[in-house]
Amino acid sequence: MDLDRFDRQLLNLMQDDAGRTAEQLAEHVALSPSAIQRRLRRLREQGVIEREIAIVDPKHAGRPGFFIVSLQLERERPEQLNQLRRWLAAQAHIQQAFYVTGEVDFVLVVTAPDTESYDALMARMVAENPNVSRFTTHVALGVVKRGLAIPVPPLEAG
Incomplete structure (x- = not known):
């Protein structure tokens, strides 16, 4: 699917705050609210927008810990x-899982309410996946940036 400049603007705005109304989006994009609604429906139907989620502040969700995990198979x-x-996809506490190149095979971002819950998850992972030979854990001491936005560059003039 080719994205025009309006699609690109909308995608960046929606990634920043998907709760904006068509009227609010129209303040930033030179289109009518009805044109914005049609474009967003098309972007959803064509799978460009996979889903819309709420980002929860960890302070209001019991302050879970974040663990960065490297898996070797x-x-x-x-x-x-x-x-x-x-x-990995079925585990709610695993937020992201990447199959990677290099010295490890997977890198995971895991959230858990405490280290005991994290340890239990990892023990289950090893028990249920005997191909996992080793994992290394990094505990996040603080969050500098957290997000899933994919910058959509504007079209180059041509």
Whole structure:
């Protein structure tokens, strides 16, 4: 799908605050509110906008801890990789999971209410996924930046 300049503006604005009304978006994009609604519907239908979520302040959710985890696998057989991917995707406390190149195979962002809950999750992961040979944990001492926005650059004049 080709994104025009209006689509690109809308995507950046929606990633900043998806709760804005079409009227509020129209203040920033040179389109009518009805044109904005049509574009947003099309962007959703075509899968450009996958979903819209609320970002919760951790202070109001019991101050969970954030853990950055590196996983190493014994072997990278397709069936074992797929099983691990499904397992990771099904865990609510695993916010993000990346299959990566380099010395480790996966990097995870995990949130848990405390270290005991984190330890229990990791013990289950190892028990239910015997292909995981090792994991390393980094505990986040503070959050400098947290988000999922993907910058959508404007169209270059041409």
